[in-house]
Amino acid sequence: MSEETRLQEELELGKELEKNFEEDSMQKIADAVDGYEKVVAKATARFPERKEVEGHKRLYTPLDIKDFDYMDKLGFPGEYPFTRGVQPTMYRGRLWTMRAYAGFATAEETNARYKYLLKAGQTGLSVAMDLPTQIGLDSDHELSHGEVGKVGVAIDSLADMEALFEGIPLDKVSTSMTINGPAAVLLAMYVAVAEKQGVKPEQLRGTIQNDILKEYIARGTYIFPPRPSMRLVTDTFEYCSKNIPKWNTISVGAYHIREAGASEVQEIAFAFANAMAYIDAAIKAGQKVDDFAPGISWIFTAGLDFFSEIAKFRAARRLWARIMKERYGATVPKAQMLRVHVHTAGSVLTAQQPLINAIRITWQAMSAILGGIQSMACCAYDEAIAIPTEESATLALRTQQLLAYESQIPNTIDPMAGSYYVESLTDQIEKEAYDYIKKIDEMGGAVAAIEQGYMQQEMARNAFADQRDIETGKQTVIGVNKFVDNNEKAKEQDVLTVDLAVGERQIARLNKMKENRDNAAVKVALEKLRAAAKGTENLMPYLIDAVKTYATLGEICGVLREEFGEFKPSIYY
Numbered sequence: 420m421s422e423e424t425r426l427q428e429e430l431e432l433g434k435e436l437e438k439n440f441e442e443d444s445m446q447k448i449a450d451a452v453d454g455y456e457k458v459v460a461k462a463t464a465r466f467p468e469r470k471e472v473e474g475h476k477r478l479y480t481p482l483d484i485k486d487f488d489y490m491d492k493l494g495f496p497g498e499y500p501f502t503r504g505v506q507p508t509m510y511r512g513r514l515w516t517m518r519a520y521a522g523f524a525t526a527e528e529t530n531a532r533y534k535y536l537l538k539a540g541q542t543g544l545s546v547a548m549d550l551p552t553q554i555g556l557d558s559d560h561e562l563s564h565g566e567v568g569k570v571g572v573a574i575d576s577l578a579d580m581e582a583l584f585e586g587i588p589l590d591k592v593s594t595s596m597t598i599n600g601p602a603a604v605l606l607a608m609y610v611a612v613a614e615k616q617g618v619k620p621e622q623l624r625g626t627i628q629n630d631i632l633k634e635y636i637a638r639g640t641y642i643f644p645p646r647p648s649m650r651l652v653t654d655t656f657e658y659c660s661k662n663i664p665k666w667n668t669i670s671v672g673a674y675h676i677r678e679a680g681a682s683e684v685q686e687i688a689f690a691f692a693n694a695m696a697y698i699d700a701a702i703k704a705g706q707k708v709d710d711f712a713p714g715i716s717w718i719f720t721a722g723l724d725f726f727s728e729i730a731k732f733r734a735a736r737r738l739w740a741r742i743m744k745e746r747y748g749a750t751v752p753k754a755q756m757l758r759v760h761v762h763t764a765g766s767v768l769t770a771q772q773p774l775i776n777a778i779r780i781t782w783q784a785m786s787a788i789l790g791g792i793q794s795m796a797c798c799a800y801d802e803a804i805a806i807p808t809e810e811s812a813t814l815a816l817r818t819q820q821l822l823a824y825e826s827q828i829p830n831t832i833d834p835m836a837g838s839y840y841v842e843s844l845t846d847q848i849e850k851e852a853y854d855y856i857k858k859i860d861e862m863g864g865a866v867a868a869i870e871q872g873y874m875q876q877e878m879a880r881n882a883f884a885d886q887r888d889i890e891t892g893k894q895t896v897i898g899v900n901k902f903v904d905n906n907e908k909a910k911e912q913d914v915l916t917v918d919l920a921v922g923e924r925q926i927a928r929l930n931k932m933k934e935n936r937d938n939a940a941v942k943v944a945l946e947k948l949r950a951a952a953k954g955t956e957n958l959m960p961y962l963i964d965a966v967k968t969y970a971t972l973g974e975i976c977g978v979l980r981e982e983f984g985e986f987k988p989s990i991y992y
Contacts, residue, residue, distance in 0.1 A: 533583075588618070632697075636689070693865045721763050736757045
C-alpha cells in the first residue's frame, strides 16, 4: 500500500468517525429534548404559558441547524455570501453612516435644519421631498395647493437645490434623496449644484431612491407608465457608472413595501423581484452587470420583532449574493453585496403616549446594527403627530450615537452568529423569500406580477391580518390596546407645522426665478429633451442641460408626460 493510499484511507475513516460522532451527539440531544418536553408538560399543567407566545417555537437547539455548513451559510465578513456583513471589519473600522430624514417648507429652512444636524454629529444627509416634488409638479400647479413643503422640502428648480445645499460642500457629505418618478431630474440638479461648487462628479457620494416599481405597489408617487419609467432608471445606471462612480444609482425600496403592510419575508422577496426587473432591463439595454450592479443600494425598515429583524438582514445579504452570482454571473464582489440603509419603522409609532416611541426606536435601531447595516436614519418619537422638532430630531440622532459609542455592540462583528434561534430564522426567512421569488418568476417577473396585482394583494392580506390582530388584542401595542392611559388628554405638543404661507412664499420665489432666467434657453433645452425622449439616447445629459437653464421640475416632467404618457392604475379586488 502506497503512502498516498494509506493517508486517503485514514482521511475517509476520520470523516466516517466524525459523522458517526455528530449523529451520536444529535441523538443524545434529541433524547434530552424528549426529557425536557416531559418536564415542560408538567410545568405548563400548573402554570400555562402566556397566550402571546402562541405561534412561536419554545426552544431552539442544535437539532434546528443540524445540517448547518459554516463556510456555505456564513463564511467571513466581507466575503461571499456576506451573511456576516459586507466589510471585513464592519463597525470596528468605520461606523455606519448616521442620517436623519429631514425636509420641510422651503429650501432655506431645510438647509438650516441640515446645518444644525451636521453640527450635532450627523454624518450624512437624507432629503425628504414634498408631495408635489415627488410627482413632478411645480409649487404653482393647482394640484400642489395645500401640499407645498408639508411632508418634505419643495424643489421647483435648480435655484431651490442651490439654496438647499448652500454652505454644505457636496464633496464632504453623502446625500440620500428620497425621490422616484423624477429621480433623474433631481440627480441632474444635484450634479449642477456640485459643478457650481467646483466639485467634480466623480467626487459625489450618495443615493437617489429611483425605485419606481415599488411606487406602483406601495406608495403611489409614480408619474409615467412602467416602460418609460424603467428607461429613466436604466439611463441613470449607465450615466452614473461612467460619470459618477461613487453614486448609488438606485435605492431599492424594501422599506416602503414593508410600511405598506408586507411581512419581513415579503419585504425581501418583493424588493428583490423589483431589483431583478431593473437588472434585466439594464442587461437588455446592453449594460454589463459588473459595471452597474455596484451602484445598487437598498433601503429596508427595522421593525419591532427584534430577532426576526436581525435574521432578515442576514438572510437578505446571503440570498442576494447568491442571486447575483448564480443568476446574473456577477464576479465583482461589490456587485454581489447587499448594502443597506435602514429607516426605523414609522408605521409602528403611536400618537398615544408618543414618548414611548423613543424606546421602540431604540431596539429597532439595535436590531439593524446587529443585522449589519451600512447606513441608518431613526424616526423621531413625535413623527406620528407632526414633523419632528429640533429636539426630537436630535434625540433620534443621539439614539444612534449612544448605540455607536456607549453600547459596545459595534465592537464585535455579527455577534448573533451561531445562535440556534437566529441561524434557524435566517435559513427560514431566506427559504420563504426565495419561494416568493420563484412564484413571481413563474408569473413573468415583477412587472407582470404588478400588472396582475399579485404583490399588492399579498401585502393587503398581511396588512389586514396584522390590523385584525391589533384590534382583537392578539398583538399587543402599548398605549393603544394595553396599558392605555384613559386619563390622557389631548396635550398641546411642541410640534412643527407648515402653513399655507409657505406655499405662497415658494410660488413667489418661483415666479421671480422665471422672470430672471433666459427663457429662450429654457425652450431650446426642453425641445432637445423632447427629441431625445422620442428616441433611444440616454436622457441624463439632456436633463442636466435643461436644469442648468433653470427649467423647472414641472416643465421638464411636463415634456416627458407629453411624450411618455401618465400611468393610470388598475383597481384590484
